[in-house]
Amino acid sequence: MTELKTELKTDRTTVRRLPKRGNYDRATVEAILDEALICHVGFIVDGSPVVIPTIHTRVGGTLYFHGSAASRMLRTLRDGVEACVTATLLDGLVLARSTFHHSMNYRSAVVFGVAREVTDRKEKLTVLEALVEHVCRGRSAEARGPNESELKQTLVLALPIREASAKIRTGPPIDDEEDYTMGVWAGVLPMRLVPGEPIRDERSSAQVPEYVTRYSR
Amino acid sequence: MTELKTELKTDRTTVRRLPKRGNYDRATVEAILDEALICHVGFIVDGSPVVIPTIHTRVGGTLYFHGSAASRMLRTLRDGVEACVTATLLDGLVLARSTFHHSMNYRSAVVFGVAREVTDRKEKLTVLEALVEHVCRGRSAEARGPNESELKQTLVLALPIREASAKIRTGPPIDDEEDYTMGVWAGVLPMRLVPGEPIRDERSSAQVPEYVTRYSR
Numbered sequence: 418m419t420e421l422k423t424e425l426k427t428d429r430t431t432v433r434r435l436p437k438r439g440n441y442d443r444a445t446v447e448a449i450l451d452e453a454l455i456c457h458v459g460f461i462v463d464g465s466p467v468v469i470p471t472i473h474t475r476v477g478g479t480l481y482f483h484g485s486a487a488s489r490m491l492r493t494l495r496d497g498v499e500a501c502v503t504a505t506l507l508d509g510l511v512l513a514r515s516t517f518h519h520s521m522n523y524r525s526a527v528v529f530g531v532a533r534e535v536t537d538r539k540e541k542l543t544v545l546e547a548l549v550e551h552v553c554r555g556r557s558a559e560a561r562g563p564n565e566s567e568l569k570q571t572l573v574l575a576l577p578i579r580e581a582s583a584k585i586r587t588g589p590p591i592d593d594e595e596d597y598t599m600g601v602w603a604g605v606l607p608m609r610l611v612p613g614e615p616i617r618d619e620r621s622s623a624q625v626p627e628y629v630t631r632y633s634r
Numbered sequence: 635m636t637e638l639k640t641e642l643k644t645d646r647t648t649v650r651r652l653p654k655r656g657n658y659d660r661a662t663v664e665a666i667l668d669e670a671l672i673c674h675v676g677f678i679v680d681g682s683p684v685v686i687p688t689i690h691t692r693v694g695g696t697l698y699f700h701g702s703a704a705s706r707m708l709r710t711l712r713d714g715v716e717a718c719v720t721a722t723l724l725d726g727l728v729l730a731r732s733t734f735h736h737s738m739n740y741r742s743a744v745v746f747g748v749a750r751e752v753t754d755r756k757e758k759l760t761v762l763e764a765l766v767e768h769v770c771r772g773r774s775a776e777a778r779g780p781n782e783s784e785l786k787q788t789l790v791l792a793l794p795i796r797e798a799s800a801k802i803r804t805g806p807p808i809d810d811e812e813d814y815t816m817g818v819w820a821g822v823l824p825m826r827l828v829p830g831e832p833i834r835d836e837r838s839s840a841q842v843p844e845y846v847t848r849y850s851r
Contacts, residue, residue: 433704433705434701434702434704434706454724454738455722455724455740457685457722459674459684461678461683464678465646465716466676466677466683466684466716467718467744468675468676468718470740470742472738484651485651487651499682499683501676501682501685502685503685505687507672509830509833510770510829510849512846515777516774516778516779517788519770521689523687527684545733549733549736552727552736553727559818560731560733560736560818561733561813562733563732563733567732589833589836590835599778600840601776601840602776602834602841602842602843602846603837603838604832604834604838604842604846605832606770606830606832607832608827608828608830610825611825611827612823612825613726613824613826614824616726616823616824617819617821618806618820620820621818623817623820625819625821626819629729629819629823632823
């Protein structure tokens with residue numbers, strides 16, 4: 418296995434706006450992909466861009482998607498067209514003194530590349546388990562894994578993480594110096610995706626597992 | 635002003651996978667766009683798809699974006715290329731008895747179209763205020779509005795909502811009948827984007843406003 422590049426900068430992954438927020442380090446990109454529950458996949462259909470939300474998972478230096486073998490998105494990507502995958506974590510609203518300097522704290526990762534279909538049975542099973550674990554760690558040990566028919570109905574695609582970038586904003590608002598005398602409150606309102614109370618399926622009588630009651634990302 | 639179409643279905647907005655989850659009603663699409671803090675904008679650069687997260691707002695039947703006049707995304711879209719804008723709300727993890735039937739509860743909206751630059755001063759001011767209000771209702775009454783220089787530095791784009799669709803999943807997991815005898819817990823873990831404790835900017839001494847302490851979407 419060839420060693421993974423740690424530097425993911427290419428011409429098309431170069432962050433142009435506010436380049437100081439750009440980051441091309443594999444570990445940074447991977448951490449964002451791992452924390453994000455879903456991503457948005459962009460591809461071209463009949464000359465038009467299409468952006469679809471989907472679940473992903475990362476295994477090593479590869480990003481994986483899955484879905485129905487009938488999915489237009491997956492069938493299009495399987496044919497070897499360019500994809501752009503973006504995962505975004507919202508960390509907070511940045512409330513500045515001027516509307517102009519209002520912003521968001523966020524971490525986003527963008528990966529460019531061409532996907533391939535995963536046909537190797539062992540890799541496919543590994544990925545399907547990783548997809549469940551990505552969404553809910555601990556779940557795959559309890560739920561029933563895929564049978565032959567389910568495996569056949571599921572298309573799994575692999576996108577090597579070779580060209581990517583992260584963009585990150587953190588910290589307080591940065592206002593124009595003359596606005597600091599304004600009396601308006603300024604600061605950050607942190608935002609987080611958090612779980613609520615588990616809702617039991619009416620036909621389930623089992624105890625709620627700890628990986629659900631203590632769910633966090 | 636021509637009346638807005640309430641039916642937004644076209645060939646390219648037709649939901650193909652699980653068509654029962656598709657919805658083409660303007661009110662449904664607009665409600666998702668309004669609740670989502672950000673969206674992901676897809677466009678084509680040099681033949682490749684690019685997907686970028688951004689803040690949006692809706693005024694009537696039009697979706698708006700803004701950013702620096704130097705933004706590649708905005709400059710590309712201003713030139714009249716096709717865009718696909720997708721906003722996704724995660725509502726919960728759907729934990730089924732089989733990994734195959736695991737899913738997410740979500741609401742997503744996809745809008746296709748070609749944007750135009752907003753050059754009318756009054757419309758631009760209205761949209762910039764609406765953008766702040768979209769993120770934090772009540773804020774625009776307190777923060778300083780844009781001055782001439784800031785207006786000039788800001789590009790605002792309008793995308794009419796004419797071709798769109800929503801896709802929605804709600805409710806419990808749906809398992810294969812034979813799996814209902816399994817002892818594993820099944821149900822939904824609701825997810826929500828919620829605010830944390832406001833973090834005061836160190837140079838701000840004002841009281842935290844109610845629209846921050848009671849923030850909800």
